Amino acid sequence: MADTRKPTFKPRAGTLPGVVSAERSLDDPVEVPSGGANGKDSNVLAFPEPKGRKRRRTVLTVLAIVVALVAGIIVAAIYSPVFAVRTVTVDGAKLLQPAAVQKALEPVKGKPLPQINDAEIAALLKQLVQVRSVSTEARPPSELLVHIVERVPVALVKNGDSYLLVDVDGVKLGSTPDAASVPLPLIDGQGSNQDLFKAITGVLATLPADVLAKMASASAKSPDAVELKLSDGKIVVWGNADEKELKARVLEALLKAPVNPKVPVNVYDVSAPRHPFTK
Numbered sequence: 150m151a152d153t154r155k156p157t158f159k160p161r162a163g164t165l166p167g168v169v170s171a172e173r174s175l176d177d178p179v180e181v182p183s184g185g186a187n188g189k190d191s192n193v194l195a196f197p198e199p200k201g202r203k204r205r206r207t208v209l210t211v212l213a214i215v216v217a218l219v220a221g222i223i224v225a226a227i228y229s230p231v232f233a234v235r236t237v238t239v240d241g242a243k244l245l246q247p248a249a250v251q252k253a254l255e256p257v258k259g260k261p262l263p264q265i266n267d268a269e270i271a272a273l274l275k276q277l278v279q280v281r282s283v284s285t286e287a288r289p290p291s292e293l294l295v296h297i298v299e300r301v302p303v304a305l306v307k308n309g310d311s312y313l314l315v316d317v318d319g320v321k322l323g324s325t326p327d328a329a330s331v332p333l334p335l336i337d338g339q340g341s342n343q344d345l346f347k348a349i350t351g352v353l354a355t356l357p358a359d360v361l362a363k364m365a366s367a368s369a370k371s372p373d374a375v376e377l378k379l380s381d382g383k384i385v386v387w388g389n390a391d392e393k394e395l396k397a398r399v400l401e402a403l404l405k406a407p408v409n410p411k412v413p414v415n416v417y418d419v420s421a422p423r424h425p426f427t428k
Contacts, residue, residue, distance in 0.1 A: 232262045234293045241297040244279045244322065253277060254295065262287040270295055279322055303353040304367065305335045317354035319346060334364035334377065348372040348390060355393040360401050388420030395422045403427065 237254050239247065253273050257265055267285050274280045279299050286294040302314035302322050314323045314331065325331050336349055349367045352375050356364070365382075369375045377385035385400060396419045403417050403425060414427045 232290055234258050234260055234262060234265070235291040237293050237295060239295045239297060241299065244299050245277060245297070249277060250274070250295075250297070257293060262289060262291070262293060265293060278320055281316075301354070302331075302333060303350055303361065305331060305333050307335065315350070317350045319343075319350065332362040334361070335366045337366050337368040344372050345369045348375055351390055352377070352387055352393065355397045357397065357401055360397070360404060363404070383414065384416045386416060386418040386420050392422050396420075399425050 234257050237251065237257065239250050239254075242250055253276065254270070256273060257270070265285060265287070267283060270285050271283050274283055274297070280297055281300045282298045284296045286296065288294055300316040300318075300320055300322055303317055304315055305312040305325075305328050306315055308324070311324045311326050312328045312331070312335070313321050314325065314333065315321055328335055334353065336346065348369050353361060353364070353367060363379050364377050365380045366378045367375070373389040375387040375389070377387060379385065387396060399419050399422045400417060403419070408414060416428045417425070418427070419425045
């Protein structure tokens with residue numbers, strides 16, 4: 150007679166009755182019991198978070214904290230009275246009076262160093278015509294160093310009974326009643342012609358200081374025909390504005406060359422600087 154009894158299954162150790170246990174990996178979904186409707190439990194699948202995503206979240210969190218700290222430090226430095234300017238040091242000033250520079254820069258004292266920039270300093274010194282450009286350097290905790298590049302006078306221009314000292318841009322830097330007291334050439338009659346004036350001052354600004362000091366006057370019939378006159382009456386034929394630096398070096402060399410007393414030189418022609426000549 151056949152056995153009609155139903156087979157029975159014994160749950161494996163560590164399993165709940167009615168649940169068949171099976172081998173699973175760490176990445177398999179886990180059934181998490183939770184309260185369902187009418188107080189009955191239902192199963193919710195929960196997936197483990199990938200390790201790479203967790204690492205990225207940690208790195209981003211750390212970066213956000215670091216950025217916040219750096220931003221806080223920067224803001225604190227910008228507004229902190231610890232970095233307030235107490236000392237202003239100026240270099241490069243030769244024509245300018247130190248007292249005038251310090252007075253013009255008085256508004257920056259007490260202001261935090263990180264809030265000061267070159268444009269602000271240039272605006273404060275704009276009233277001083279001798280200033281061509283400025284740059285600044287912060288020296289924490291409380292010193293501001295201001296570098297000044299001054300305009301350099303290159304010529305004299307007659308103005309009534311006095312003579313104006315002008316730079317390459319025609320900016321008036323001072324005046325003198327006696328042209329002989331200043332080792333600068335006099336620009337002859339081209340002050341009203343801007344093209345000729347710029348051509349002449351462009352040449353004079355290129356000359357080394359010792360060569361410029363030997364010049365008595367400068368003139369030009371056109372921007373391409375600039376002539377200089379030395380204090381001893383000799384003439385320098387310069388020509389146009391091309392190769393100004395080379396012409397200046399050639400002229401300096403010619404003026405330093407030994408002179409043969411039997412062959413006097415009255416003209417130095419550097420209009421073609423690669424083929425200069427004297428006569």
